[in-house]
Amino acid sequence: VRSHTPQVRRLYDFLDSGNGYKVRLALTQLGIPFEWVGVDMLAGETRRAPFLDKNPNGRIPLLEFSDGRTLAESNAILFYLAEATRLLSDQPFERAQTLQWMFFEQYSHEPYIAVARHWCRHPEFCSYTPLELDRKREGGRAALAVMERHLAERSFFVGERYSIADIALYAYTHVADEGGIDPSAFRAVQGWLDRVRSQPDHIPIDLAAGLGG
Ligand SMILES: N[C@@H](CCC(=O)N[C@@H](CS)C(=O)NCC(=O)O)C(=O)O
Numbered sequence: 754v755r756s757h758t759p760q761v762r763r764l765y766d767f768l769d770s771g772n773g774y775k776v777r778l779a780l781t782q783l784g785i786p787f788e789w790v791g792v793d794m795l796a797g798e799t800r801r802a803p804f805l806d807k808n809p810n811g812r813i814p815l816l817e818f819s820d821g822r823t824l825a826e827s828n829a830i831l832f833y834l835a836e837a838t839r840l841l842s843d844q845p846f847e848r849a850q851t852l853q854w855m856f857f858e859q860y861s862h863e864p865y866i867a868v869a870r871h872w873c874r875h876p877e878f879c880s881y882t883p884l885e886l887d888r889k890r891e892g893g894r895a896a897l898a899v900m901e902r903h904l905a906e907r908s909f910f911v912g913e914r915y916s917i918a919d920i921a922l923y924a925y926t927h928v929a930d931e932g933g934i935d936p937s938a939f940r941a942v943q944g945w946l947d948r949v950r951s952q953p954d955h956i957p958i959d960l961a962a963g964l965g966g
Contacts, residue, residue, distance in 0.1 A: 759834055760819035763788045765804065769874070770794075771867055771924035772827040773814040774958045778920055779834050781964075782954045787816075789964040795878060827924075828855040831917040840917050850911045854918040858925075861899070865892030866925045869932030886933070893934040897926070897942055904941035908948060915952050923949045928958060 761780065764787050766773035780787050792798045792813050800811045808815045808825045816824045824830050832855070835841035842848055869889040872879045900922065903910065910918040927946050929936045936942060949955070 757836060759785065761785050761787045761816060762819050763790050763817040765790050765792050765807065765813050765815040765817070767792055767794050767799075767813050768959060770813060771870075771928065771958065772812075772863075775827045775920050775924045776814045776816060776830050776834075777960070777964060778924075778956055779831050779840065779917065781956050782952065783834060783838055783840065784954075785834065787964075795875065828859060828917075828921050831855070831921060835917045840915070840920070842912050842914075842916065844912070847912045851916055851918045854910045855921045857896075857899070858921045862893070862896040862922065863925055865889045865896060866929050866932060866934060869893055869934060870925065870928060871932075873932050890932065890934050893929060893932065897929070897934070897936060897939045900926070900945075901939045901941050904945045909945070915949065919945075919949050924958070 764773070764776055764780065766777065766789060768791065777789075792804055794813065798804055799808075799813060804815075805811055807817070807823055810825060812825065814825070814827050814830060816830050818824075824833060832841070832852070837843070841851060866889075869886060872881050872886060872889070907913060909915050910922065923946065926936065926942065927950075
């Protein structure tokens with residue numbers, strides 16, 4: 754039972770994006786219908802009108818509501834969608850812990866793991882030195898080590914229940930190998946990835962068909 758029902762109209766997104774995947778996954782698991790609109794960031798569409806008028810920060814994901822309001826930043830979108838659902842605790846300290854892990858994801862995890870993956874998948878659009886790539890991978894492994902330590906004695910990130918903290922961290926962790934970061938040494942992280950993958954209504958990152966159901 755939820756106290757607010759977001760009236761979602763469209764998700765502006767790019768299929769390759771883990772940040773977009775977080776929102777696709779949460780919308781699907783919460784049973785919220787949405788229209789999926791692809792924005793080709795590799796062709797520069799995120800940095801031109803009309804998209805730039807919707808999000809002056811020039812980035813997907815962007816969620817648009819029926820009343821015309823928009824919300825950017827994947828983790829802010831997750832927090833809003835999950836309010837009063839099983840994906841977010843109603844306990845103040847657990848809510849703060851959820852934010853703790855989502856800020857960790859944005860500052861200590863995504864800038865390394867997602868960027869290394871993006872560079873490796875689209876080298877033609879990126880300019881980086883081998884040393885810079887090594888440093889991204891090193892930062893990514895450091896983030897995985899923090900997660901490993903936390904998960905050694907826990908099933909999920911917060912309150913022993915699957916939440917938006919897990920969704921935020923799963924998005925790029927499960928494809929870390931695509932950036933040349935080998936996650937196999939992180940045993941607790943591996944077990945957690947399996948638990949996240951086995952949640953009801955889980956969808957893979959590259960699901961092109963059936964979005965919005
Ligand atoms: N902090 C933002 C990051 C969003 C972001 O970096 N989006 C990328 C795709 S993963 C993007 O739209 N890039 C296109 C561009 O920079 O023009 C979030 O979590 O939503």
